[in-house]
Amino acid sequence: MASNGGLVVGIDLGGTNMQIGVVDQRNRIIGREGKKTRAEEGSKRVIERIAKGVGEACTDAGVPLQRIKAVGIAAAGAIDIAHGIVLDAPNLKWRNLPLRNRLQELLDRPVVVDNDVNGAVWGEYRLGAGQGGGDVVGVWVGTGIGGGLVLNHRLYYGEYFTAGEIGHTVLDPGGKAGRRTLEDLCSRTGMARAIKAGLRRHPRSVIRSLTDGTGQIKGSKQLAAAYHQDDPLTVKVVNEAADHLGIALANLVTTLAVDMVIVGGGVTEALGPSYVRRIRRSFERDVFPARCRQCRIVPTRLADNAGLLGAALLAREHSSAGKAAQPLAIS
Amino acid sequence: MASNGGLVVGIDLGGTNMQIGVVDQRNRIIGREGKKTRAEEGSKRVIERIAKGVGEACTDAGVPLQRIKAVGIAAAGAIDIAHGIVLDAPNLKWRNLPLRNRLQELLDRPVVVDNDVNGAVWGEYRLGAGQGGGDVVGVWVGTGIGGGLVLNHRLYYGEYFTAGEIGHTVLDPGGKAGRRTLEDLCSRTGMARAIKAGLRRHPRSVIRSLTDGTGQIKGSKQLAAAYHQDDPLTVKVVNEAADHLGIALANLVTTLAVDMVIVGGGVTEALGPSYVRRIRRSFERDVFPARCRQCRIVPTRLADNAGLLGAALLAREHSSAGKAAQPLAIS
Numbered sequence: 001m002a003s004n005g006g007l008v009v010g011i012d013l014g015g016t017n018m019q020i021g022v023v024d025q026r027n028r029i030i031g032r033e034g035k036k037t038r039a040e041e042g043s044k045r046v047i048e049r050i051a052k053g054v055g056e057a058c059t060d061a062g063v064p065l066q067r068i069k070a071v072g073i074a075a076a077g078a079i080d081i082a083h084g085i086v087l088d089a090p091n092l093k094w095r096n097l098p099l100r101n102r103l104q105e106l107l108d109r110p111v112v113v114d115n116d117v118n119g120a121v122w123g124e125y126r127l128g129a130g131q132g133g134g135d136v137v138g139v140w141v142g143t144g145i146g147g148g149l150v151l152n153h154r155l156y157y158g159e160y161f162t163a164g165e166i167g168h169t170v171l172d173p174g175g176k177a178g179r180r181t182l183e184d185l186c187s188r189t190g191m192a193r194a195i196k197a198g199l200r201r202h203p204r205s206v207i208r209s210l211t212d213g214t215g216q217i218k219g220s221k222q223l224a225a226a227y228h229q230d231d232p233l234t235v236k237v238v239n240e241a242a243d244h245l246g247i248a249l250a251n252l253v254t255t256l257a258v259d260m261v262i263v264g265g266g267v268t269e270a271l272g273p274s275y276v277r278r279i280r281r282s283f284e285r286d287v288f289p290a291r292c293r294q295c296r297i298v299p300t301r302l303a304d305n306a307g308l309l310g311a312a313l314l315a316r317e318h319s320s321a322g323k324a325a326q327p328l329a330i331s
Numbered sequence: 332m333a334s335n336g337g338l339v340v341g342i343d344l345g346g347t348n349m350q351i352g353v354v355d356q357r358n359r360i361i362g363r364e365g366k367k368t369r370a371e372e373g374s375k376r377v378i379e380r381i382a383k384g385v386g387e388a389c390t391d392a393g394v395p396l397q398r399i400k401a402v403g404i405a406a407a408g409a410i411d412i413a414h415g416i417v418l419d420a421p422n423l424k425w426r427n428l429p430l431r432n433r434l435q436e437l438l439d440r441p442v443v444v445d446n447d448v449n450g451a452v453w454g455e456y457r458l459g460a461g462q463g464g465g466d467v468v469g470v471w472v473g474t475g476i477g478g479g480l481v482l483n484h485r486l487y488y489g490e491y492f493t494a495g496e497i498g499h500t501v502l503d504p505g506g507k508a509g510r511r512t513l514e515d516l517c518s519r520t521g522m523a524r525a526i527k528a529g530l531r532r533h534p535r536s537v538i539r540s541l542t543d544g545t546g547q548i549k550g551s552k553q554l555a556a557a558y559h560q561d562d563p564l565t566v567k568v569v570n571e572a573a574d575h576l577g578i579a580l581a582n583l584v585t586t587l588a589v590d591m592v593i594v595g596g597g598v599t600e601a602l603g604p605s606y607v608r609r610i611r612r613s614f615e616r617d618v619f620p621a622r623c624r625q626c627r628i629v630p631t632r633l634a635d636n637a638g639l640l641g642a643a644l645l646a647r648e649h650s651s652a653g654k655a656a657q658p659l660a661i662s
Contacts, residue, residue: 088620152482152483158466158587158588159466160620160625163588164586165585165619169581169582169586170578171501172503173502173503173575243504247504251501255480256480256487257490257492257496286501288499289419289491
């Protein structure tokens with residue numbers, strides 16, 4: 001039982017759902033609990049629900065909470081990781097929320113907070129697609145586009161803790177409709193917008209029936225259904241988005257010379273290998289110099305567990321390094 | 332005299348000229364020599380001329396070559412820094428040239444080779460505009476556009492040693508004339524092209540007389556002369572280039588969250604503060620999130636000495652860390 005000293009908890013906190021897991025020293029999820037986030041009930045209730053879920057995950061694993069060495073939480077939003085503060089999380093409706101201290105008070109365990117995409121990229125780097133490799137850029141395509149950087153074998157945060165916000169980089173400065181960011185061009189939101197706008201010229205698109213006549217795609221599964229049925233409008237829009245994303249990845253690899261890009265998120269998982277191949281072809285056309293074409297563009301391996309596992313690993317590493325203890329002292 | 336043990340030599344090797352300096356422990360240039368590169372004579376002659384210049388710079392400093400602890404050379408081109416090989420240097424007409432080993436044989440001193448922009452960025456980071464600060468992106472605007480990254484207080488090379496090649500990132504994927512890179516849009520070459528193309532609509536531009544009727548701008552000084560005379564065509568082209576460069580810097584800071592961008596190179600020095608201010612305004616419009624607007628956009632401080640001093644510092648650091656000795660053993 002002494003080896004249980006290595007147990008940690010990882011939490012993936014999204015705007016809609018949270019996933020909580022107890023992770024052992026061999027990085028297996030030995031107990032878990034999922035809950036609705038219910039952001040509309042306010043931060044106090046959400047944090048109480050997180051704490052309750054941690055207890056339930058421990059019960060599921062058959063271990064008391066006191067055995068948990070540290071808790072890692074990956075939250076959708078901009079995070080001040082040094083102080084464990086959620087600076088701005090639109091999906092959670094949180095601003096400047098001291099999540100680490102609040103959760104530490106309830107759980108009496110050291111807590112580490114990071115961004116959700118950083119958590120997922122770290123999970124993939126350590127246990128998934130990036131295992132044993134070199135530096136990595138992670139790009140998650142969903143409602144928006146998030147990114148995370150592993151440089152010199154560590155998550156890179158930058159001076160403002162916000163490194164990796166590639167969804168907000170400008171890719172088309174002079175478009176007819178003004179400058180467009182990567183998110184405008186390649187996120188599911190951007191693709192849904194382009195599909196809706198294209199319906200006039202594609203009156204027989206399956207999109208109409210798939211969306212009950214509204215033309216408004218609501219999730220990655222709807223998008224993927226039309227794509228896999230070879231709906232011409234959807235295929236055109238998805239291919240254009242993949243081409244643009246390939247250019248953005250080329251820019252990142254030209255700049256950072258990493259040898260792996262991990263592509264994840266709901267859109268990537270739903271659209272599958274042909275989407276990733278299309279991204280790769282576009283990437284190869286533009287990356288510089290030629291030797292950087294060796295860089296691999298790979299899908300995630302851990303799927304939904306990446307964020308939870310990454311958060312658990314961050315908790316373990318910070319507590320081993322004594323970093324979680326230090327902020328506790330000043331909190 | 333024992334303190335002379337800390338003497339190093341720094342070399343800035345360009346396609347046209349080379350600058351060689353003996354640098355003391357307090358980072359003062361105590362002896363120097365400048366020579367034409369004469370790349371057309373072939374690599375053997377160029378390397379012999381470098382070695383001769385090192386001897387002359389030592390003479391100028393009044394110290395024997397044996398007192399030099401290490402030699403650093405910053406060369407215009409793609410470098411394999413681990414092996415000191417110039418992979419591809421179009422201006423020098425070198426490919427896969429083992430510059431480190433060749434120069435070590437001639438000088439019998441440890442040699443470190445790096446890229447010219449990396450050298451200049453490191454010089455500015457340690458001794459110039461970036462002194463005492465945090466992470467830095469350096470962008471050098473001249474005939475082309477080069478870049479260098481200081482992340483976690485070290486030059487960042489990436490897995491392929493080519494990190495920082497931002498001149499080759501795509502900024503406008505769907506332009507009428509095909510996709511355009513940062514270099515296409517913002518280098519002196521790109522600006523000269525745009526000015527030449529614009530002369531039809533600006534028949535009274537001073538460019539004609541400045542260029543002896545050819546319309547072909549040949550150097551940064553010609554460009555700056557027209558710009559400072561408020562030539563409408565030149566001002567328009569320079570402003571558009573500055574706006575595009577500002578977007579590119581916003582993308583870099585959105586991605587890396589550094590708190591300083593150093594802008595250097597012949598074009599920047601010739602065009603001066605109004606050009607840098609214009610870049611900054613564009614940068615502020617697009618950088619994300621808002622807190623990254625605190626990032627400073629600053630001109631270089633060391634001017635022409637940045638590359639030489641940076642190369643000297645790299646030589647000292649590598650030899651202190653025993654890193655120069657290690658490659659020597661396997662060479």
